[in-house]
Each structure stands twice: as structure tokens, then as C-alpha cells.
Amino acid sequence: MPLQDDLRALANRTQAALDQSHDYFTYTKRIWRLVEDDVREGRTILFRNRLTKSRMNGQALREISDHYIANYLTTASFQHFVSLFEDFFFDLLRLWLAAHPGSLARNQLEFSAVLKAADKNEIVLAVVDKQLNEIKYKRVADWFDYLNRLVKLGCPTTDEIEALAEMKASRDILVHNRGIANPTYLAKAGSRARCQDGELLEVPEPYHRQSWELTRKMIGDIAEAAIQKA
Numbered sequence: 001m002p003l004q005d006d007l008r009a010l011a012n013r014t015q016a017a018l019d020q021s022h023d024y025f026t027y028t029k030r031i032w033r034l035v036e037d038d039v040r041e042g043r044t045i046l047f048r049n050r051l052t053k054s055r056m057n058g059q060a061l062r063e064i065s066d067h068y069i070a071n072y073l074t075t076a077s078f079q080h081f082v083s084l085f086e087d088f089f090f091d092l093l094r095l096w097l098a099a100h101p102g103s104l105a106r107n108q109l110e111f112s113a114v115l116k117a118a119d120k121n122e123i124v125l126a127v128v129d130k131q132l133n134e135i136k137y138k139r140v141a142d143w144f145d146y147l148n149r150l151v152k153l154g155c156p157t158t159d160e161i162e163a164l165a166e167m168k169a170s171r172d173i174l175v176h177n178r179g180i181a182n183p184t185y186l187a188k189a190g191s192r193a194r195c196q197d198g199e200l201l202e203v204p205e206p207y208h209r210q211s212w213e214l215t216r217k218m219i220g221d222i223a224e225a226a227i228q229k230a
Contacts, residue, residue: 003099003230007092011223014088018081018216025077025208032065070202075174078203078211082171085164085215089143090132092226096150097128099230139188140165153225156218164218166192167211173201 038045038058045058056064135146144161147153156164169188173181179202181195195201 003095004227006095007223007227007230010088010091010095011219014084014219015216017084018212018219021077021080021084022212025073028073029069032069036062036065074205074208075179075203078167078208079171079174081212081215082167085219086136086168088219089147089222090136092222093132093135093147093150094128096226096230097131100150101128140168151226151229153222153229155221155225160214160218162190162192163214165189166194167214170194170201170203174203 035045035058039062043058045061047056047061048054135143138146141161144156166189169185172188173179173185177185179200181193181197181199181201183197185201186193186197194207
């Protein structure tokens with residue numbers, strides 16, 4: 001399959017996954033609101049978790065719904081947005097480098113890996129993966145600096161890269177530090193930081209929506225620009 005087709009398929013697949021993730025958020029939230037409506041209308045509801053032995057009647061579910069939506073549903077789907085972008089970005093780099101491996105000429109690969117490879121293509125992919133594993137742990141700005149050295153796409157904008165960097169910093173804090181901002185978050189987020197050291201980092205719904213919109217736009221812009229350059 002030509003590189004252009006691979007890039008377009010990657011973008012379409014990722015944007016479809018983003019849509020599904022936001023659908024999950026939207027429809028699950030709506031289900032919670034339907035439960036609240038049922039309780040207000042006097043319907044009897046009783047749920048039981050057989051693993052934890054907990055029980056929830058309608059009133060208890062109504063009281064906890066906002067907490068579940070804000071602290072589980074919203075944060076989990078936000079984290080998924082960021083993960084989908086990361087997968088897209090590094091899959092795009094992988095496709096590009098595999099098609100244009102000249103920039104990897106100075107990279108070294110252990111001889112044992114060369115001996116295990118079935119053919120030249122497998123060797124190239126091993127070198128590509130080694131290079132990408134090194135880049136993944138750098139700053140988001142460094143990701144785009146590397147991409148720009150490979151091919152000048154003219155996008156995304158500096159503002160968009162900074163916003164994405166803050167999103168990734170937020171995701172990392174939610175996953176690794178219970179949502180409590182620390183100096184690492186402040187350094188990664190820079191001027192986009194949304195709270196101070198030691199404060200709880202929240203994911204309000206307007207920010208959640210903006211994150212989804214930005215992620216989807218950047219995927220479309222980057223893919224289209226790369227297709228034009230391929």
C-alpha cells in the first residue's frame with residue numbers, strides 16, 4: 001500500500017477511535033442523568049456489585065453520579081484522547097521512517113538483532129523502533145522538532161503544540177501522581193499550567209471538550225500535510 005494510503009488510513013482510524021471515545025463519554029453521562037430522572041420520578045432502583053459486596057439504591061446512585069462523572073468518566077476519556085494522539089504520532093513516524101529510512105543511516109543496531117532479522121525490511125523496522133523508543137521519552141516539543149527535521153509539514157502551530165504538551169502533562173499526573181500537580185507537571189506544562197504545585201488537577205468538561213477538538217484537528221492537519229509531502 002502506498003505511503004499516502006497508509007497515512008490516510010491511520011488518520012481515519014484514529015479519528016474514528018476519538019469519536020467513539022467521546023461517544024462513550026457522552027452516552028454514559030446521559031445514562032447517569034436518566035438514572036437521576038428515574039429517581040426523581042419515584043422509580044425503585046437497586047444495584048449490587050457481587051465482587052465488592054456493595055449495594056446502591058437509586059438515591060445513593062443519584063448522590064454519587066456527579067463524582068463518578070467528574071472523577072472517573074471524564075478523566076478516563078481525557079486520558080484516552082491523549083493516548084490516541086500519541087499512538088497516531090508515533091505510528092505516523094514509523095510509517096514515514098520505514099518509507100524514507102535515509103535519516104537513520106547513522107543509527108546502530110546490535111549485531112544479534114541483525115542476525116535474527118528475516119530480511120532487510122525487518123532490520124529497517126528494528127532501527128526505526130529503536131529510534132522511536134528514544135524519542136517517546138522526550139518533551140512533546142522535541143517530538144515535533146524531530147518530525148520537522150524529517151519533513152517540514154507547516155503544522156501544527158506553536159500554540160497547539162504547547163496545548164498538547166499541557167494535555168500530556170495532565171495525563172501523566174492523573175496516571176502517575178493521583179492528579180496532584182508537582183514540579184514535573186509545571187515544567188512540562190510551562191505557561192499552560194492549570195494549577196500550582198500540590199493542587200488537585202481537575203478535568204472540567206469545557207477543557208475535556210477542547211482537548212478532544214484539538215486532538216482531532218491536529219491529527220487531521222498533520223496527516224493531510226504528510227500525505228501532501230509523501
